[in-house]
Amino acid sequence: MKDTPMAADRTTGTIYINPKLYSKLSIFEKKFWDQHEKGHIILNTSDEIKADTYAFNKLAGTEFRSLKQMIEAAENLLNENCPYHQERIDNLYALALKWDREHPQLNKAISTKNIAETGNAINNALETMGAYMLGAVNAGASASNNAAKTTTLGTTLSTSTIVIIAIIAFMLIK
Ligand SMILES: [Zn+2]
Numbered sequence: 001m002k003d004t005p006m007a008a009d010r011t012t013g014t015i016y017i018n019p020k021l022y023s024k025l026s027i028f029e030k031k032f033w034d035q036h037e038k039g040h041i042i043l044n045t046s047d048e049i050k051a052d053t054y055a056f057n058k059l060a061g062t063e064f065r066s067l068k069q070m071i072e073a074a075e076n077l078l079n080e081n082c083p084y085h086q087e088r089i090d091n092l093y094a095l096a097l098k099w100d101r102e103h104p105q106l107n108k109a110i111s112t113k114n115i116a117e118t119g120n121a122i123n124n125a126l127e128t129m130g131a132y133m134l135g136a137v138n139a140g141a142s143a144s145n146n147a148a149k150t151t152t153l154g155t156t157l158s159t160s161t162i163v164i165i166a167i168i169a170f171m172l173i174k
Contacts, residue, residue: 005077008037010044025073028063032073035059048084049091056095061103067096 005021008014015037025033032055039054040046052074059066071092078085 006033006037008040010041010046013041015041026069028066028069029073029076032059032070033077048088052088052091053095056092056099060095060099067099071096 003021005018005025007016007018009016015034022030035055035058036051038058039051043050043054045051056070059070061067063069071089074089074092078088080086080089
């Protein structure tokens, strides 16, 4: 409980809160980590990626920017220099991309700004997603199309274009 705002005891089904760290979370971050801990208990697993995925499935589409907020919640708490933490963040990117494709009428979860900034994370996420998509030939093809698009974006956009897009994206987010 030292450096985590919440923890679950699966033997008793109890969720514990570290008040000092919990109070620093946004309302949505509290929802996300609450669902994450419930995931540990309901799925009876110590697997962090399964608990993250449980929380994602509970909260995706429940409010404006829900997918982005989940990725932000994970990035705020997890250390990107830790390979397992990076794997968890990549899993959330993969789930967000998959959710976007399944809900094409809604706005894209991952904006052009994020693609410009996190090209590697998205490529990793797409690789992770490849594993999900092995069963479906069409979906697999579109995943590789996305990967190709991501690469093109990363290499052909000039710096000034990225800056302009970033400024517009920032204004929209604000
Ligand atoms: Zn956990």
